[in-house]
């Protein structure tokens with residue numbers, strides 16, 4: 001029985017991944033190397049510092065922690081310049097209709113994101129007030145695939161994990177949902193998100209009745 005839905009943010013509610021990509025690219029250029037879209041794929045759902053470590057490792061660079069903190073701040077400054085321009089136009093297709101249908105069915109909703117900028121992004125796109133609970137990178141210590149972010153969301157909603165469905169676009173997020181004993185819908189393709197209960201390419205056409213049926217299959 002589904003009582004709550006927990007949404008990842010980047011790649012599920014809004015495509016902020018393109019701004020992360022532009023910011024990592026700018027940082028790579030600053031450091032004197034190239035950064036490809038394929039490399040950016042590997043950073044989905046990964047925390048800021050862990051992302052930087054992957055970027056540096058790919059370039060064969062090793063730096064002391066203090067310098068990495070400064071680089072994270074630089075990347076985040078650029079990322080914030082980009083997200084300052086965001087509007088509700090950037091909400092991904094079908095998201096608002098699906099959330100509205102969940103609310104009509106008395107399903108609670110939470111955000112479960114690794115981003116420390118989630119509050120600002122949700123404010124920019126006008127969705128901050130829609131969630132019954134918001135858990136982001138400022139509330140948790142352990143990054144996905146650890147289930148902490150989703151378990152805290154379920155706790156704040158006062159719903160047992162087995163009655164929660166997580167919506168995720170990153171492999172680490174799907175693994176986190178499973179580790180938390182929750183159902184999971186992958187936003188993307190099965191080759192990457194195959195561990196999810198099922199995958200969709202977007203929320204367009206999805207409603208609570210279809211969700212329930214698909215999870216019973």
Ligand code: B16
Pocket residue numbers: 008009010011020043044045046047048051076112113114115116117118137170
């Ligand atoms: P920030 P999600 C994640 O958001 C992004 O997918 C990932 O690329 C980013 O590095 C991470 O948030 C941290 O973001 O730098 O804003 O704290 O998919 O978990 O909503």
Ligand code: MG
Pocket residue numbers: 008009010011012044045168169170173
């Ligand atoms: Mg994501």
